[in-house]
Amino acid sequence: MGNSRSFRKIIPPAACLLGFLALWQAAVSLFAIEAWILPSPLAIFQEMAAEWPRLMGHAAATVRLTLLGFAAGTAAGLGLAALLHLIPGARAGLYPLLVLTQNVPVIVLGDLLVIWFGFGVLPKLILLILVCFFPVSVSMLSGLQQADPKLIHYMRMIGADKRQLFWKLELPGALSHLFSGLKIAASYCVIGAIYAEALGSNEGLGFYIRLSSNGWETSRVFAGILIIVLFSLLLFGVIALIERYSIRWKVRKEGGV
Amino acid sequence: MTDFALEITGIGKTFSEGRGAKRVLGDVSFHVKEGEFVSIIGPSGSGKSTLFHLIGGLERPTSGEIRMDGRLVTGERGRIAYMPQSASLLPWLTVRANIVMALTIAGLDRHEAESQTSEWLARVGLAGEADAYPDTLSGGMQQRVSFLRALLSPQRLMCLDEPFGALDALTRLHMQTWLLSLWEADRRSVLFVTHSIEEALLLSDRILVLSPSPACVAREIEVPFARPRSESLWTDPLFNELKLEIYDMLKPTDGRSPLTGKR
Numbered sequence A: 001m002g003n004s005r006s007f008r009k010i011i012p013p014a015a016c017l018l019g020f021l022a023l024w025q026a027a028v029s030l031f032a033i034e035a036w037i038l039p040s041p042l043a044i045f046q047e048m049a050a051e052w053p054r055l056m057g058h059a060a061a062t063v064r065l066t067l068l069g070f071a072a073g074t075a076a077g078l079g080l081a082a083l084l085h086l087i088p089g090a091r092a093g094l095y096p097l098l099v100l101t102q103n104v105p106v107i108v109l110g111d112l113l114v115i116w117f118g119f120g121v122l123p124k125l126i127l128l129i130l131v132c133f134f135p136v137s138v139s140m141l142s143g144l145q146q147a148d149p150k151l152i153h154y155m156r157m158i159g160a161d162k163r164q165l166f167w168k169l170e171l172p173g174a175l176s177h178l179f180s181g182l183k184i185a186a187s188y189c190v191i192g193a194i195y196a197e198a199l200g201s202n203e204g205l206g207f208y209i210r211l212s213s214n215g216w217e218t219s220r221v222f223a224g225i226l227i228i229v230l231f232s233l234l235l236f237g238v239i240a241l242i243e244r245y246s247i248r249w250k251v252r253k254e255g256g257v
Numbered sequence B: 001m002t003d004f005a006l007e008i009t010g011i012g013k014t015f016s017e018g019r020g021a022k023r024v025l026g027d028v029s030f031h032v033k034e035g036e037f038v039s040i041i042g043p044s045g046s047g048k049s050t051l052f053h054l055i056g057g058l059e060r061p062t063s064g065e066i067r068m069d070g071r072l073v074t075g076e077r078g079r080i081a082y083m084p085q086s087a088s089l090l091p092w093l094t095v096r097a098n099i100v101m102a103l104t105i106a107g108l109d110r111h112e113a114e115s116q117t118s119e120w121l122a123r124v125g126l127a128g129e130a131d132a133y134p135d136t137l138s139g140g141m142q143q144r145v146s147f148l149r150a151l152l153s154p155q156r157l158m159c160l161d162e163p164f165g166a167l168d169a170l171t172r173l174h175m176q177t178w179l180l181s182l183w184e185a186d187r188r189s190v191l192f193v194t195h196s197i198e199e200a201l202l203l204s205d206r207i208l209v210l211s212p213s214p215a216c217v218a219r220e221i222e223v224p225f226a227r228p229r230s231e232s233l234w235t236d237p238l239f240n241e242l243k244l245e246i247y248d249m250l251k252p253t254d255g256r257s258p259l260t261g262k263r
């Protein structure tokens, strides 16, 4: 891919964004909208600069919580997927229940977790694990199931045992599925962390936004949101980068012979 | 009694199908001598692949036994080098890594597998493709890699199930002569399934003709041509005589094409 080509692809959305901001700025001053209802972009950036040290402190807490939850949730999801895949009959018995649990709104669990575990890190972490593990384990499981029957047949014919089949064929074949699950899990995880912090905490962007909104400091709310969006994008980008690095082969859609 | 590379005695296979049963292999007996190239020809659906699955240990025969080098190996896996119809290369491994993986699964030491693979890739002129991923190669090239992978596998017996069935006629011809030159230089015991009578005549020492279901070995034909062989064999009158003979054997009685089963 040429650098100039990917650069050219960025221009249209960037231009649209700039246009939108300009329109927003103009509307706020034209209709004299009060800052506590809708601050102008410039006001938001000014507030952001003024609040920068505090914002970064809260952002660090959010990043820590998100990454911890993401790692733990991913580990739980991968472990569960491997167990369901490798233990005969486990998938048939547990997978439908797994899907069933996803009908419980995780948000409701937040309150329960606070009742059970108080306001420390533990209930937040549990919430994030609950949010994270499902997309990871489901994508992993479907990836493991999708191994090419011809390749399975070949591997068995040359005498590969179940363990070799898993490590050499099923697992590498499931990687691209896994990464799409990881991307979903990452964005769930950021949302989950913000929610958990708003629920009960004294640090983190979720807490900062709740505090600011209680004090009608709308531009600070916007500043917090902006940081969250940037963090979310960054996380997504890092995962996409790791994906690109670890999946270097390309499967032709028509398939070979 | 001399030990054969492969000795099949009275193999039968019946699949249960719903409430009924489907008898695919009736009573199949044959052998492959050490260093011999034996082809199996038979109508589609006569159970050639099923026979391979039995030899590979994926299924157990309903009756009969399989011996290799005199040892009873019925139902044991990992005793054959295998080349299927589709190249079956793992897309995330390079050509070299694909071959090395198969060799290590067969029990070869990793270093030895690597040095052997590199040496042979160079010897057959595939050194340039060693670090390519399979999906960037043509079908013929993939089959070459797949054949080399089977050739380098430490098991003595190679089982090739219609390895060139999916290739176009010209590539197929190239592959046949390529395989012939490699095999004649390093004679392994080979069991080879094909639908092409010419291919079987060109390559093999012996041809087994299977009868339709339930299958058994209907005829056995010694192929008398001296080695090394080349495609000039095609002009040999005896070649055409044998070809017609086998063709007649496979001729259906109900007007269906003998090899494809289609009208």
Ligand SMILES: Nc1ncnc2c1ncn2[C@@H]1O[C@H](COP(=O)(O)OP(=O)(O)OP(=O)(O)O)[C@@H](O)[C@H]1O
Residues within 6 Å of the ligand: B015, B016, B017, B022, B024, B042, B043, B044, B045, B046, B047, B048, B049, B050, B051
């Ligand atoms: N696991 C199975 N269960 C039931 N029937 C089976 C099974 N495997 C194969 N068969 C049947 O056995 C018969 C022989 O199949 P097989 O694939 O061995 O034929 P073949 O000679 O290799 O055919 P082709 O030349 O088309 O490759 C077919 O009718 C098939 O439906």
Ligand SMILES: [Mg+2]
Residues within 6 Å of the ligand: B048, B049, B050, B161
């Ligand atoms: Mg077959």
